[in-house]
Amino acid sequence: MMLNTPRLVLRSWTALDFDPFVKMNINPNVMRFFPSTLTPLQSVASARHLSDELAEKGWGMWVVEEKASHQFIGMVGLQQRSEKEGILNHPFVEIAWRLSDRFWGQGYAPEAAKRVIDYAFEHLDISSLYSLTALCNLPSQRVMEKIGMWDTDFTFQHPKVSTDSHLSWHCLYKITREG
Numbered sequence: 001m002m003l004n005t006p007r008l009v010l011r012s013w014t015a016l017d018f019d020p021f022v023k024m025n026i027n028p029n030v031m032r033f034f035p036s037t038l039t040p041l042q043s044v045a046s047a048r049h050l051s052d053e054l055a056e057k058g059w060g061m062w063v064v065e066e067k068a069s070h071q072f073i074g075m076v077g078l079q080q081r082s083e084k085e086g087i088l089n090h091p092f093v094e095i096a097w098r099l100s101d102r103f104w105g106q107g108y109a110p111e112a113a114k115r116v117i118d119y120a121f122e123h124l125d126i127s128s129l130y131s132l133t134a135l136c137n138l139p140s141q142r143v144m145e146k147i148g149m150w151d152t153d154f155t156f157q158h159p160k161v162s163t164d165s166h167l168s169w170h171c172l173y174k175i176t177r178e179g
Contacts, residue, residue, distance in 0.1 A: 001058050005115045008108060010062035010076065013051035017063050020072040021047050024100045033137040035161055050075070059124060064099065064112050074099030076112040078120060078129070086159035087132065087172075093120070095129045097143070104139075110146040117147060121177040128176045132158075134167040141171065149173035 003010040024030050025038035025046075038046065054060035054077075061077035076097040083090050095116055097109050120126040131149055133140040141151075154172045161168045 001054070001062075003062065003115050003119055005111045007067055008073075008112050008115075009065045009067055010112060010115060011065060012054055013047055013063050017072050018044055018047050020100065021075075024074060024098065027101060029101050030098065033134050033140070033167060035165065035167060059119070061096070062112075062116070064097075064108065066103070066108075072100075073103040073108060076109070076116055078116060078124075078126075081130075087156065088130075092128070092130050093126050095120070095131050097140075109143045113143065113147045117175060126177075128174060131173045132170050134158075134161075135169045135171050136166060141173070144173040147175070148179070149175040 001012070022038075022040045022043040025043040026040070028037055031037045050061040054062065059078055061075045061079065063072060064074045064076050065071065066073050074097065076099075077095070079094045079096055081087060081092050081094050095113060097113055099109055117129060120129060129149075130152075131140075131144050133144075135155065144151075150173060152172045152174050156170055156172070157163055157168045158170045161170075
Protein backbone atom coordinates (compact mmCIF):
# COMPACT_ATOMS: atom_id res chain seq x y z
CA MET A 1 0.00 0.00 0.00
CA MET A 2 1.40 3.35 -1.06
CA LEU A 3 0.01 6.81 -0.35
CA ASN A 4 1.01 9.96 -2.19
CA THR A 5 1.00 13.66 -1.44
CA PRO A 6 2.30 16.44 -3.70
CA ARG A 7 5.84 16.12 -2.28
CA LEU A 8 5.91 12.77 -0.51
CA VAL A 9 5.45 9.05 -0.94
CA LEU A 10 4.28 7.02 2.04
CA ARG A 11 5.33 3.45 1.33
CA SER A 12 6.29 0.06 2.70
CA TRP A 13 9.64 -0.53 4.35
CA THR A 14 12.66 -1.90 2.49
CA ALA A 15 16.07 -3.01 3.73
CA LEU A 16 17.48 0.28 2.42
CA ASP A 17 15.41 2.16 5.04
CA PHE A 18 17.10 0.53 8.02
CA ASP A 19 20.29 2.60 7.96
CA PRO A 20 18.59 6.04 7.80
CA PHE A 21 16.07 4.82 10.41
CA VAL A 22 18.95 3.87 12.72
CA LYS A 23 20.61 7.26 12.15
CA MET A 24 17.35 9.08 12.90
CA ASN A 25 16.80 7.15 16.13
CA ILE A 26 20.33 7.68 17.51
CA ASN A 27 20.05 11.43 16.94
CA PRO A 28 19.53 13.08 20.37
CA ASN A 29 17.79 16.06 18.75
CA VAL A 30 15.19 13.85 17.03
CA MET A 31 14.68 11.77 20.18
CA ARG A 32 14.64 14.62 22.71
CA PHE A 33 10.97 13.99 23.57
CA PHE A 34 11.51 10.26 24.05
CA PRO A 35 13.00 8.69 27.18
CA SER A 36 16.18 7.77 25.26
CA THR A 37 17.67 7.30 21.85
CA LEU A 38 17.45 3.81 20.35
CA THR A 39 20.40 1.53 19.81
CA PRO A 40 20.97 0.33 16.25
CA LEU A 41 19.65 -3.12 17.22
CA GLN A 42 16.50 -1.60 18.74
CA SER A 43 15.92 0.46 15.59
CA VAL A 44 16.34 -2.52 13.27
CA ALA A 45 14.01 -4.63 15.41
CA SER A 46 11.48 -1.79 15.40
CA ALA A 47 11.73 -1.34 11.62
CA ARG A 48 11.22 -5.07 11.07
CA HIS A 49 8.18 -5.05 13.36
CA LEU A 50 6.71 -1.97 11.68
CA SER A 51 7.35 -3.47 8.25
CA ASP A 52 5.69 -6.78 9.17
CA GLU A 53 2.71 -5.01 10.73
CA LEU A 54 2.20 -2.83 7.66
CA ALA A 55 2.39 -5.88 5.38
CA GLU A 56 -0.08 -7.87 7.53
CA LYS A 57 -2.71 -5.18 8.11
CA GLY A 58 -2.27 -3.00 5.06
CA TRP A 59 -1.89 0.00 7.36
CA GLY A 60 0.50 1.03 10.09
CA MET A 61 3.66 3.11 10.08
CA TRP A 62 4.69 4.02 6.54
CA VAL A 63 8.12 5.17 5.45
CA VAL A 64 8.01 8.80 4.32
CA GLU A 65 10.10 9.43 1.23
CA GLU A 66 10.69 12.79 -0.41
CA LYS A 67 9.59 12.50 -4.05
CA ALA A 68 12.18 14.92 -5.43
CA SER A 69 15.21 13.23 -3.87
CA HIS A 70 13.86 9.71 -3.12
CA GLN A 71 15.35 10.13 0.37
CA PHE A 72 14.02 8.49 3.52
CA ILE A 73 12.86 11.36 5.71
CA GLY A 74 11.05 9.47 8.48
CA MET A 75 7.84 7.64 9.22
CA VAL A 76 4.21 8.46 9.77
CA GLY A 77 1.20 6.30 10.33
CA LEU A 78 -1.26 4.56 12.55
CA GLN A 79 -0.82 2.36 15.58
CA GLN A 80 -3.50 0.27 17.26
CA ARG A 81 -3.38 0.92 21.00
CA SER A 82 -4.95 -1.23 23.71
CA GLU A 83 -6.68 -0.22 26.92
CA LYS A 84 -4.12 -2.48 28.63
CA GLU A 85 -1.43 0.12 27.82
CA GLY A 86 -2.93 2.38 30.49
CA ILE A 87 -3.58 5.46 28.38
CA LEU A 88 -7.32 5.29 27.70
CA ASN A 89 -9.85 2.83 29.09
CA HIS A 90 -10.70 1.64 25.57
CA PRO A 91 -8.78 0.63 22.45
CA PHE A 92 -7.92 3.44 20.06
CA VAL A 93 -5.90 4.21 16.95
CA GLU A 94 -3.03 6.64 17.31
CA ILE A 95 -1.53 8.71 14.52
CA ALA A 96 2.18 9.29 15.01
CA TRP A 97 5.22 10.58 13.15
CA ARG A 98 8.96 10.92 13.44
CA LEU A 99 11.08 12.73 10.89
CA SER A 100 14.80 13.23 10.54
CA ASP A 101 15.67 16.73 11.79
CA ARG A 102 17.13 17.62 8.39
CA PHE A 103 13.54 17.74 7.12
CA TRP A 104 11.89 19.69 9.94
CA GLY A 105 10.25 23.03 9.27
CA GLN A 106 9.23 22.19 5.71
CA GLY A 107 5.64 21.13 6.38
CA TYR A 108 6.34 17.45 5.70
CA ALA A 109 4.89 16.10 8.97
CA PRO A 110 1.49 17.79 8.53
CA GLU A 111 1.40 16.92 4.82
CA ALA A 112 2.03 13.23 5.48
CA ALA A 113 -0.23 13.09 8.54
CA LYS A 114 -3.16 14.68 6.68
CA ARG A 115 -2.86 12.03 3.99
CA VAL A 116 -2.89 9.27 6.61
CA ILE A 117 -5.94 10.82 8.29
CA ASP A 118 -7.79 10.95 4.97
CA TYR A 119 -6.88 7.32 4.30
CA ALA A 120 -7.99 6.21 7.79
CA PHE A 121 -11.36 7.93 7.53
CA GLU A 122 -12.08 7.06 3.89
CA HIS A 123 -10.76 3.48 3.63
CA LEU A 124 -10.34 1.98 7.09
CA ASP A 125 -13.69 2.89 8.63
CA ILE A 126 -11.94 4.50 11.59
CA SER A 127 -14.14 7.17 13.14
CA SER A 128 -11.57 8.88 15.38
CA LEU A 129 -7.82 9.15 15.75
CA TYR A 130 -5.75 10.22 18.72
CA SER A 131 -2.25 11.55 19.10
CA LEU A 132 -0.26 11.88 22.29
CA THR A 133 2.96 13.55 23.27
CA ALA A 134 4.84 14.91 26.24
CA LEU A 135 3.43 18.23 27.45
CA CYS A 136 6.79 19.86 26.70
CA ASN A 137 6.73 18.71 23.05
CA LEU A 138 5.30 21.89 21.56
CA PRO A 139 6.47 21.14 17.99
CA SER A 140 4.35 17.96 17.83
CA GLN A 141 1.42 19.76 19.40
CA ARG A 142 1.67 22.38 16.63
CA VAL A 143 1.58 19.60 14.02
CA MET A 144 -1.49 18.14 15.72
CA GLU A 145 -3.24 21.49 15.50
CA LYS A 146 -2.18 22.02 11.86
CA ILE A 147 -3.79 18.71 10.88
CA GLY A 148 -7.08 19.60 12.51
CA MET A 149 -6.74 17.78 15.83
CA TRP A 150 -7.93 19.35 19.04
CA ASP A 151 -6.61 19.13 22.57
CA THR A 152 -8.91 16.88 24.63
CA ASP A 153 -7.69 18.56 27.86
CA PHE A 154 -6.82 15.08 29.12
CA THR A 155 -3.35 14.96 30.65
CA PHE A 156 -1.83 11.80 32.05
CA GLN A 157 1.42 10.30 33.19
CA HIS A 158 2.59 7.97 30.46
CA PRO A 159 2.79 4.49 31.96
CA LYS A 160 6.05 3.69 30.13
CA VAL A 161 7.88 6.84 31.26
CA SER A 162 9.44 7.24 34.70
CA THR A 163 7.30 9.47 36.91
CA ASP A 164 10.32 11.62 37.77
CA SER A 165 11.05 12.37 34.10
CA HIS A 166 10.21 15.75 32.58
CA LEU A 167 8.61 13.67 29.78
CA SER A 168 6.22 11.85 32.10
CA TRP A 169 3.17 14.06 31.67
CA HIS A 170 1.43 13.79 28.30
CA CYS A 171 -1.46 15.44 26.51
CA LEU A 172 -3.95 13.80 24.18
CA TYR A 173 -5.27 15.23 20.92
CA LYS A 174 -8.14 13.88 18.83
CA ILE A 175 -9.75 14.20 15.41
CA THR A 176 -12.97 12.61 14.22
CA ARG A 177 -14.29 11.84 10.79
CA GLU A 178 -17.07 14.38 11.36
CA GLY A 179 -14.54 17.11 12.03
